[in-house]
Structure formats: C-alpha cells, structure tokens
Amino acid sequence: LRTLAGVMGNVLEWYDFAVFGFFSDIIGKVFFPKDQSEDLSVMESFAVFGGAFLMRPVGGLVIGYIGDTQGRKKALEISIFLMALATTLMGCLPTYQQIGNSAILLLLLVRMIQGLSVGGQLMSSLVFTLEGKPTNRWGLYGSFVMAGANVGTLLGGCIAYFLRWKLTEDQLMTWGWRIPFLSGILISFCGIYLKYVCTEDEDIAESTELDDPLELEIHRLPSNPLRLAFSQENRRSLLASAMVPLVWSGGFYISFVWLAIYMQDLIDPPVPAAFGVNSGSLLLLGIWFPLAGALSDKIGRRRVMTAGGIFFLVCGPILLLLIGYFGSRSAWIAFGAQTGLSLSLAMWGAPMCAWLVESFEPQARLTSVSIGYNVAQALGGGFSPFVATLLVDEVGIGAPGILLMTLATLSLIGLW
Template identity: 60%
Template sequence: MAVPTIANEASILLTANMDSGSPPKSNGDDSLSYGAETSFSIDDASDEDNMINILANVDEGAINSEHMVTNTEDSWGKTMAGLAGNILEWYDFAVFGYFSDILSDVFFPPNQAGHAALVETFAVFGGAFLMRPVGGVMMGYIGDKYGSRKALTVSIFLMAFPTFAMGCLPGYESIGSLAIVLLTLVRLLQGLSVGGQLMSSLVYTLERHPKSKWGLYGSYVMAAANVGTLLGGTVAMILRSSLTDEQLHTWGWRVPFLSGILVSISGFYLRSHGDDDDQQHVHGDGATSSAQNPIRLAFSRGNIRALLATAMVSLLWATSFYLIFVWMPVYMTDLIDNPVPNAFAVNSASLAISVCLLFPIAGWLSDKYGRRKVMGVGGLLLGVFAPISMAVIGNGITATALLAQTFLGIALSFWGAPMMAWLAESFEPSARLTSVSIGYNIGQVLGGGVAPAAATELVDHFGALVPGYYITVVAVISLMGLCVVAQRLPVHFSVVQGQDEFVYDEEDEDEDGVI
C-alpha cells in the first residue's frame, strides 16, 4: 500500500469504518480514532517508516487507500463548477443537431433536395467527431501531466468561442460555398473541445470522491451532459413554437449559438478557484503516481486490451444516444410518413424523465451490484426493443411515441450511467485521462459521428425500422466488448527500465469480472 507523506492533520482525510462510511474522530490531542479499538497520533507519523508501523496496527478494513481523498473545504463548489461547464458545453454541442434541418437550408445550395442537404448537414455534424480523438489525446496529456482541472478549463474555453462564431456565420446566399467551409471549420473546433471535455470533467470529479461512490458521481457527470442536451432541445422547442419559419431561417437559429458564450463563465470560475494540486492530491483510488509520458503509456502493450474494450463499450452509448435523442426529433418530423405532433416536446420530456433523472439511480445501483450487471441489463434491453420502439414511434401518435422513446432512454441509462465509472476504473491514474479519452472517443467517432447520417440514408432506402436494427447490431458488439474483451484489470503500475507500462496479473480479476 502506497503511504502518503503527512505534514499535518488537515492535509488528508482518512475514511475509516468502510461498512458504515463514518470518518475518523478527533480525540482532541492530535490523534485520530478509528472505531472503538484503534487510534494513532499524527505526531507519531513523522516519517514513512513510522507511518507504516502505525498503519500495520490499524484494524484491517479500517483504512483503505481507495477511500483517501483530498480534504478541500469547497470541493462540492468546484465539482458543481465542473458540472456546470459540462451542461453548457453539451448544450453548445447539441444545438447543431436540433437545428440541422434549418442549417441545411441556410448553409447548402438551395437547389438541392431537402433529403440530400439534410444528409450533408449530418455529415458536418459527424465531422466534429473526427476531431474528438485528437482533442482527447491533447486534453488527456494536459490532464495527466498538469492536472484534470487545467484540461477541463482549456476545453471549456475552446467550446465557447467557436460556438459563438457559428452564430455569426453568413449563409450560402451571402458567400456561397465558403459558408459550408466555415461551418465545417467551427464544427471541427467544437469537436476538438468536446473530445477532451467530458472525460476531463469525469476524472476531475471522480478523483475528488471515494471510489466506492464512483458509480454515483460518474453518473452526475453524464447526467450534467444530458441536461445540456436537454437544454438545447428545450431551446429548440421554444424557438420553433414561437417563431415563424421565415424568422427561424433568418435569425432565430443563431440565438442558441450566440448564447453559447455563457459556457466561458464556468471556465473563468474553474481557472480562478479550482484545485491546483491535481497531481499531488491522493486520487480517489489511492494512487498518486504520474507517468512521464501518458500518451506512450496509453498505447503500451498492456493497455491495448483496455482501450479496445472501452471503445467497444462506448460505441453503444454514442450510437444510441445520438439516434434516440438528437436525431430522433428530425426523424419524427421529417423522415416518417406519419409525423409525430410536438416531436421536440416529446423528445425533451423523454430525455428529462429517462436519462437526466434516472442516471443517478443507475449509477448508485452499479455501486451496489456491480457495473457489468447493470450495464448488461441496459444493453440487452436496447438490443431487443430498439426495433419495436422504432415501429411504435413510426405510428405518429404522440403518447405512444413518448412511451417508446422513454423506454429506450431508460435502457440507455442502465448502460450509460455505470459506464462512466467503468471507463475510469479501466485505467491506472498515471495515464487515466489520456487512456479513457482515447478509448471513449474512438467509440464516439464510430458511433455518434456516423449514426445520424447513416440512419437518415437507411430510412430513405430500407424503411423506418432499420435504425432500430442498427442499434441492435451495435448492442451485440458492445456487449461483446463488455463481457469478452474486458477480462483483466491492470493491478499495479510500475516503471521498468525507464519506460512506463502497466503490469497485469493473470490471476487477478475484478469481482464483477470486468475491467
């Protein structure tokens, strides 16, 4: 067990009595009590040898390194700042999808068929995903070398300004094909930002809380992103219901993008008030090491299996989320024979009920029963019921469409909420942010980047049910990644002959059977 150097009593918090979750009690004489039987004095721990002797006498289970976290007075305030940045950044990223039909009219030649322009707009939407692995590597390196707060702050600023610029772009009628080029460029910059933002927010949040609660706190991170997506959908619903079609095409579509500058507020807060000791504080899983080259470590031989598993697992989340909650409103209004009345209201209600509210519950369940069990339920439900739900939505009835979409969202919650902690647990802290960003964003490119445009084409050529079968195929792939590829955990980190690498124990396996 790695022993941290302790300068004074306030420097760390040792959480004892794991079963009850109760903290150590101060005895008033510079000593800490762990239950009725064990206590030790901070003054006695003046050097590492003494600390080892002291800890050797502590009742087993009273102290666990994975329950050591930094003791900051306003950690919740800083966590909330990170989550606020998450909300605003994903609002910025999602509004493009919600206004894709209008953007196709504004930025593409007017003589194109509406379907072709819509596919091209979704292709630009997906183009941002190509930059996500690049952003993930860049922000991951910054986070693993200099702290997750710095990576999170950089990503927030990178999102704010291209989103604002998108709201200022002239359309095709003003500058011709240059409008398409500029739209693509600012979207690529958004992809660079979001590629590192979510995982930076995840690591920033989890490493400030006990690992025994990572499922719950990881779900907060993704729930915040979903709240941002919900906010974007709500703004789209309000603008579409209150403005005429001409007003939407002239100036209404610009409003949500111009408001994206608000995301910079949380960036300023984090830069001014966030923790500066990311690499010195004790991680939520007890580790304090830092890799000399996190990119090399991320692609080391022992880490490749975990990268493959995380990419496969992330694929189902990306594909399903962007089809169910970003592409679906366009599907319900423009791509089926019986359009669903109030499609954007249905989408917002379903997202709020099934994902934003249920995520913390699913995350808590994964802390209690294990990640793979909860995720397996969600993956199976998605794979089996996606085609059936698409058929129900295709009937064009508001109430049944809401029920079907909400059911898919509930299934997705059982997959996505535990996935956040599962991703972080797959990698050692020394290169955690780099590794998890790479694996997650590969899944995002192949899932979210491709799915909306592919589904639009599939509906046109093969019918309205095909996107449901698309989700089924992806569910099979991701379940294989969860149950077959993910077999071993890195059990310790070492530096061998000056080169960073993970060391695996063939006998060691997580109690849940997953990495």
C-alpha cells in the first residue's frame, strides 16, 4: 500500500504538471496576444512553464522541512492537495480575450502554486516509499516512483494526442484545452487515501522491519533539519545532489515535453503523428526504468548512471539532429531517435532515485534531497524548453544539442 500510494500520487500529479507543456502551443494562443508569431507564443508559454520551476526549490525546502519534522506522509498529503487545487483552478481561468493582461498574471500565479506543490511531492513520495523497503532493493523501488512520474507524463501526452485528434483547433482553443486541467481534481483522491487509510503508525511499523537498524533513526526527528542540511559535512553531498539531476531534468523536458511541440509545430513539414511518437517513446521509458533500477541494485548506481550519461552526452545531439532533418520523412525515424534518448535517460534517472536518498542521513534526508533535486529542476529543467525553442529560432535545429551536452557534462562531474 505504501508503494502504491507513492506511485499513484506521482502518476496523477505529474499528469497535471506535464499537461501544461503538451498544450503550450494552445495556451500561448489563448493567454497571450494574437497579433504575434506562433514561435513567439510558444516561447512565451514555455517561459510561463519554466516560471513554475522557480518555485520548486521553495516547495522542496518547505515541504521537505515538514516531512523531516512532522512525517513523510504529512508532506505528501500537503503537496497532493496543493496540486489538485492549482490544476483545477487552471481549467477555470479566463483567457486573454476576456480580461487581457490579468489572464497572464493569473496563469503565472496558478503555475507558481503548481511548482510549489511538485517541488515537495516527488521527493516526499520517493523517500516515503524507499524508507519502507530493504536498502538492497532501493534501485528497483525508486525506479517505480520515478516511473510513476513518467506514466503521468505519458498520460498527459496521450490525452493531448486524443484531444488534438478529435477536436478542431477552434474547439481546442475555446474549451478543449480546459478538459485535461479540470480532470486534475482526481489527484485529490490519492491525498484522501493517504490521509485516512495509510496511517503514520503503519508507516513506523513497516520501517521497523528493515534489515538495517540505522534506518530506525528515520523517526527520531531532528530539531532543525535545515541546519543539518546546510552543515559543513553535508555541503558536498548537497552540491552533488544539485548537479547530478541536471541531465535528467533538462534532458527529460527537452526529450519528451519540448520535443513533442518541436515535432508538431517547429519543424516544417511536421513529423507525422508527432504526439503518438512521443507517447510511444514515453511508454518505453517507463519500461526501461525498472530494468535500469534493478540493474543498479546488482552492479552499482554509478556504473549504470555513467553508461547512460556518456551515451546521452555523445549520442543525444546526434539523435536530435536526426529528428530535425529526417523526422518529417518518417515517424519511425523520429520514434527510433526518441527511443535512444529514453534508454539513456532511464539508465541515468532510475538509479539516481536511490543514489539521492542514499546520499543523506535520515534526520534531514527529505529536506536535503528536496533542496538539491529541485535546484537542479529550476536550473536545468524549467527553462530548457524555452532555451531550446530560442536556440532553434535564432541558431538552427542542431543548436539544442549543445544544451544536452552541457547538462550531461555537469551531471557526470557531480556524480564523480
């Protein structure tokens, strides 16, 4: 039940968060002036998408502190209910045509609340799940948690593909874009389950069954986890935890959120069935994840992550070029290139989950992990789609590959 609660919370919360990216072209037309180019509208929409990531370190700090002082379950409940509220409000927002610039401000506000929520949710879910499992299987169970986030993103992509297939552009811009956001209320059921079914006593009982007695210290809550998180002996691990996720955060949003819009709107002619290609690649990513996580339990986190990081560094830019120059000729070419990206990201991202949790002592674990991971998300993930769109517009279709290489290099340095 503990694992199911963590994974399902991730699925629904990341569905809510990712839907914005998949509808960024429509949102750009609905919430910004119409007398501008489509590329500019997409960039403005991705800028708002990135703005939510600025709140993620704040969410990680606040909700992580709550998790270390009041319990992991409490932190997870708060983040889930915040996301349900923000996503439902997103589906009710008035458009630019209705209230002008005020619509942009409301859009930013709702996205900030979403960023605050998701900044605490993923790491709360990860720590909540792993601390109830044997440490020699953390790679596998950590991959389930992150795979849940990927499944949520996949679900958002499938909904986007279905609505674009069934509705006209006028219908999408009038009311169709609201549907996936209003369905975000479903996430509240996971919060209700956590609050009233999965009790704190059950959590403690499960954790006492661990083989490692040091893990029992999880429930001896510190008086000030923030002080411990930023202590001198913790700073090296904290810096590494902010560098290692860079390639995962930036690589994921470029490869599976931005790339869907890139194949649909920024390539002329577009890749056939671009959102279908993207959804298929996300499905494969979810399959690779448990395999890579289990492999890291056998041969070590660093070996698997290093192989994935080097592959992404060398081949990532080439695969993007392949999509840019030849994806329009065949959807299978684009699918094959995205599959390569998904495999390398799985080899990095799946072991990374356990690696992050193992890097810190239990007393300030959630605070430390949340700060490091969400700083990486703010720096490498949030504005990557915006920067990639700008690079394509100003330099050329091969330019985003430079961004991938930079992120991979920084993450490999942090790992070693």
